[in-house]
Amino acid sequence: DTGVSQNPRHKITKRGQNVTFRCDPISEHNRLYWYRQTLGQGPEFLTYFQNEAQLEKSRLLSDRFSAERPKGSFSTLEIQRTEQGDSAMYLCASSLLQDYGYTFGSGTRLTVV
Amino acid sequence: DAKTTQPPSMDCAEGRAANLPCNHSTISGNEYVYWYRQIHSQGPQYIIHGLKNNETNEMASLIITEDRKSSTLILPHATLRDTAVYYCIVRPQNTGNQFYFGTGTSLTVIP
Numbered sequence: 001d002t003g004v005s006q007n008p009r010h011k012i013t014k015r016g017q018n019v020t021f022r023c024d025p026i027s028e029h030n031r032l033y034w035y036r037q038t039l040g041q042g043p044e045f046l047t048y049f050q051n052e053a054q055l056e057k058s059r060l061l062s063d064r065f066s067a068e069r070p071k072g073s074f075s076t077l078e079i080q081r082t083e084q085g086d087s088a089m090y091l092c093a094s095s096l097l098q099d100y101g102y103t104f105g106s107g108t109r110l111t112v113v
Numbered sequence: 114d115a116k117t118t119q120p121p122s123m124d125c126a127e128g129r130a131a132n133l134p135c136n137h138s139t140i141s142g143n144e145y146v147y148w149y150r151q152i153h154s155q156g157p158q159y160i161i162h163g164l165k166n167n168e169t170n171e172m173a174s175l176i177i178t179e180d181r182k183s184s185t186l187i188l189p190h191a192t193l194r195d196t197a198v199y200y201c202i203v204r205p206q207n208t209g210n211q212f213y214f215g216t217g218t219s220l221t222v223i224p
Binding site: 033040100 | 147149154155156157158159162198200211212213214215216217
């Protein structure tokens with residue numbers, strides 16, 4: 001296991017379509033985080049899971065966004081009825097329960113046209 | 114919300130030490146100082162963290178002032194691969210909560 005894996009790396013979609021991203025964390029990590037990053041800004045927190053439980057959601061996570069981590073392993077982030085403002089890099093990170101920092105994946109870059 | 118202030122950009126000559134400052138004047142007693150960096154088109158990478166003592170690892174050194182209101186990340190011998198955005202973050206350790214990244218310092222290492 002070499003790190004956090006995110007797929008796809010790039011996604012171009014038409015406005016109004018639904019998209020789903022996948023994150024595979026480091027296998028023994030029980031915490032998983034989703035962040036969003038727009039051009040010129042630092043990453044912004046969206047949500048995090050401890051095992052399969054979603055423990056916190058940012059107000060940035062509108063009703064069109066849903067995240068799951070069904071068996072406490074991989075996670076998916078779905079965006080319904082995409083809008084141009086959803087264009088961003090979506091980053092996933094994972095950590096152990098007692099850990100100093102996160103390990104991030106390389107992200108999925110979403111472009112809504 | 115970000116509780117740190119960093120210069121937006123800095124340059125450093127290759128092979129010289131890069132000293133990146135961070136102000137965190139409202140830091141609480143239980144909050145640690147974390148540093149991450151983000152190389153273009155990659156996710157952020159953890160560098161180092163500390164509470165009040167200076168810290169050193171294979172990547173960098175972290176110097177925290179005695180009053181803890183500011184800190185400096187030191188890359189002792191900067192290389193071109195150190196060109197990145199560096200984020201200084203304060204947060205209680207092991208809260209499970211998010212990091213607030215702010216906009217960081219864009220460091221350019223010049224050949």
